[in-house]
Amino acid sequence: MLRWGRALCPPRRGGPGGSPGAGGGSGPPPPHLGPAQLRHLPRSGAASGAPGSDPEGSTASLGGAGRGAGPPPGTPPGPRPPEEADVVVVGGGVVGWSVAYWLKALEGRRHGMRVLVVERDPTYSRASTVLSVGGIRQQFSLPENIRMSRFSASFLRNINEHLGVPNEPPIDIQFQPSGYLFLASPEGAAGLEATVRLQREEGAQVALLSPSQLKEKFPWIDTENVAVASYGLEDEGWFDPWTLLTAFRHKAMSLGVYSCAGEVRGFVTSAEDTMPPQGPTPATARIKYVHIHMPDSLEYQPVSCAIVVNAAGAWAGELLQAAGLPEGLCQPPLPIQPRKRYVYSWHCPDGPGFSCPLLVDTTGAYFRRDGIAGNYLGGMSPPEEDEPDPGDLSVDHDFFQEEVWPRLARRVPAFASLRPRGAWAGYYDHNTFDRNGVLGPHPKLENLFLAAGFSGHGLQHSPAAGRAVAELVVKGRYESLDLERLGWKRLVEGEPLEEDGVV
Numbered sequence: 484m485l486r487w488g489r490a491l492c493p494p495r496r497g498g499p500g501g502s503p504g505a506g507g508g509s510g511p512p513p514p515h516l517g518p519a520q521l522r523h524l525p526r527s528g529a530a531s532g533a534p535g536s537d538p539e540g541s542t543a544s545l546g547g548a549g550r551g552a553g554p555p556p557g558t559p560p561g562p563r564p565p566e567e568a569d570v571v572v573v574g575g576g577v578v579g580w581s582v583a584y585w586l587k588a589l590e591g592r593r594h595g596m597r598v599l600v601v602e603r604d605p606t607y608s609r610a611s612t613v614l615s616v617g618g619i620r621q622q623f624s625l626p627e628n629i630r631m632s633r634f635s636a637s638f639l640r641n642i643n644e645h646l647g648v649p650n651e652p653p654i655d656i657q658f659q660p661s662g663y664l665f666l667a668s669p670e671g672a673a674g675l676e677a678t679v680r681l682q683r684e685e686g687a688q689v690a691l692l693s694p695s696q697l698k699e700k701f702p703w704i705d706t707e708n709v710a711v712a713s714y715g716l717e718d719e720g721w722f723d724p725w726t727l728l729t730a731f732r733h734k735a736m737s738l739g740v741y742s743c744a745g746e747v748r749g750f751v752t753s754a755e756d757t758m759p760p761q762g763p764t765p766a767t768a769r770i771k772y773v774h775i776h777m778p779d780s781l782e783y784q785p786v787s788c789a790i791v792v793n794a795a796g797a798w799a800g801e802l803l804q805a806a807g808l809p810e811g812l813c814q815p816p817l818p819i820q821p822r823k824r825y826v827y828s829w830h831c832p833d834g835p836g837f838s839c840p841l842l843v844d845t846t847g848a849y850f851r852r853d854g855i856a857g858n859y860l861g862g863m864s865p866p867e868e869d870e871p872d873p874g875d876l877s878v879d880h881d882f883f884q885e886e887v888w889p890r891l892a893r894r895v896p897a898f899a900s901l902r903p904r905g906a907w908a909g910y911y912d913h914n915t916f917d918r919n920g921v922l923g924p925h926p927k928l929e930n931l932f933l934a935a936g937f938s939g940h941g942l943q944h945s946p947a948a949g950r951a952v953a954e955l956v957v958k959g960r961y962e963s964l965d966l967e968r969l970g971w972k973r974l975v976e977g978e979p980l981e982e983d984g985v986v
Contacts, residue, residue: 563784564743564775568599570790570956571773573747573802575602577612577724578934578941579794580731581949584646587738589950589957594739599786601775603746609876611796612728612942614909616826616851616860617721618841619943620663621687622713624678624983625919628940629685630964631947636718638946639727645946646734654730656722661851662715664701664840665984666894671845672710678983679713688716703835705894708845721841721851724942731945747795748783749774750807752928768812769930790956792932797821797873797912799935812927815974819921819936821873822913825862827883831901832857848890849986858904863887864986876908911939917979920944922951923970932956933971938985 570586572579583600590596607613619639621632638645643653667675682689692714694706700714736742754768770791776783795802800819834857841851850861863886865871871879883903892899914921914936925931934952937944951966961967973980 563777564599564601564745564786565597565741566784567597567787568741569597569788570599570792571747571786571788572598572600572792572794573773574794574796574799574935575600575605575732575742576610576794576796576941577728577731577945578796578937578948579792580728580735581945582792582794582934582952583740583949584731584735584738585950585953586956587735587740588645589953591957597741598735598739599741599743599788600735601743601745601747601773603744603778605744605778607725607728609910610728611910611912613725614826614876614907615724615939615942616841616862617724617942618663618851618986619722620715620719620841621682621685622663622665622678622689622715622719622984623940624681625980626681626685627964627966627969628919628944628982628984629682629687631944631966633686633718634947634950634964635943635945639722640718642727642730646730648734648737651733654726656726656730658720658722660717660720661838662717662719662840664715664842665713666697666709666843666845667711667713668708668845669710674983675711675713688718690714690716701835701838701840703895703897704842705896707893714840719841727942727945731949743775744778745775745784746778747773747802747805748776749805750791751785752807752809752812754809754812755807765809765812767927767929768809770928774807788930790930790932792934792952792956794934796935796941797910799912799933808928814927817921817933817936818914818916818974820913820915822911823871823873823876823908824864824911824939825871825878825882825906825908826860827862827887827906828853828858828860828904829898829901830858830904831898833897834859834901835895835897842894843986844890844894846890847986848887848894850891850895859901861887861891863890873910876910878906878908880906912936912941913938916974917981918985919980919982920948920969921971921974922948922966923955926971926975938982940985 572583579600583598586596586598604610619636621629623629623632639656642656646654665675676691679689679691692712694709697704697709697712698706750770751772752768752770754765772785772787773791774783774785793799793802800817803813803817835852837855839852841849843849848863850859853860912935918938920937921933921935923932932952932955934948947964950963951961954962968980
């Protein structure tokens with residue numbers, strides 16, 4: 484079981500990785516699917532025994548041992564995705580599956596909404612979720628991010644109440660509550676102190692440490708050029724990303740969510756009904772169909788839909804350049820790009836012990852322990868001008884030798900004798916506009932919602948982000964958290980909402 488809060492709990496050996504706002508702002512509510520307004524699409528073409536073919540649901544359609552011969556929930560009829568869905572979620576990472584789970588949890592009645600999650604990499608070999616270091620923290624500079632972290636911490640603390648499946652083993656995400664430790668130079672001290680004041684106003688438990696207090700608590704740190712440090716006292720640390728992803732997926736599919744492997748490469752919109760050849764682009768349009776291309780095939784399946792959620796992560800911007808979307812309706816372009824980030828692993832028997840937090844140095848380099856046997860994970864974001872080519876997930880080992888290791892060895896002298904063990908690369912869904920997530924309805928594509936661009940903190944904010952988007956779809960407004968400022972409006976008006984705490 485999990486332990487959250489101030490007390491440290493030992494990690495499991497061998498395990499992987501070792502105040503709410505109100506309302507939704509001014510203006511008319513976005514298009515949504517409420518219980519009364521839900522558009523039930525015709526089910527023609529579905530076999531009578533196929534899952535979801537009966538709008539009210541049947542025992543046979545649920546599948547499972549002793550409950551009929553049908554396939555289990557979430558299995559599309561045959562090798563193709565279903566021809567119709569109420570909501571198509573593009574992207575089967577942790578954010579996409581969170582959206583799918585919350586849609587079913589909030590719909591108000593079982594089998595009321597057909598939700599389809601489309602994932603082009605069912606092995607998750609390139610997925611940002613499982614290639615991350617699994618951190619969660621309250622220490623952000625934007626109120627919305629702090630609130631999402633607090634929501635997510637509460638969700639993870641009670642994960643079995645949300646994602647537990649009857650007659651299945653309890654979920655253990657192997658949370659390690661060791662906190663985050665941010666170090667600030669004299670030039671950055673005032674900014675860090677102001678950020679901590681905001682975090683405390685939002686209810687986060689964060690301590691400010693002087694250099695002498697820092698040295699007393701963590702004797703293995705060299706405090707040179709450190710003016711002040713902030714240390715998270717509760718609801719901070721790291722956990723196993725794969726367990727959270729599979730828990731969301733398993734629970735969502737148990738509630739009847741469909742899943743298919745494929746890639747959305749095209750759309751059909753209502754603009755084609757009203758736009759004459761060579762004529763002007765209409766002011767708005769709705770997506771009528773998504774084209775899902777089958778793996779290793781030239782075939783695609785058109786799926787009619789009422790709502791589309793873009794949770795495509797690092798490729799969310801690319802998705803809005805797909806065929807069938809009028810270029811004039813996709814302006815301004817979505818400023819989300821894949822950014823490659825390296826995670827390095829090393830061994831140092833004399834390194835920091837069990838109390839080691841996830842430390843973020845004044846230089847931007849970071850590390851955390853990985854288990855209790857002297858192993859560590861870490862890395863650093865490169866300067867903007869030195870961004871690596873995101874075309875593949877190859878690792879630049881020289882970057883560790885020349886940039887990361889020297890910085891860490893200056894801060895932790897024991898790391899001067901570390902032994903590298905391995906490395907991997909993953910993707911940030913980097914929002915080049917302001918490094919913050921973009922949530923909510925598209926201003927011109929009326930039935931398109933976005934949940935992407937979190938720039939490295941999507942995993943930890945996935946429970947909150949998924950709930951927020953699901954509330955917009957089902958209820959037409961934010962209820963748990965007011966995330967209106969994270970919407971498209973700031974992109975249209977050119978007003979960045981900067982997050983300073985991107986690692």
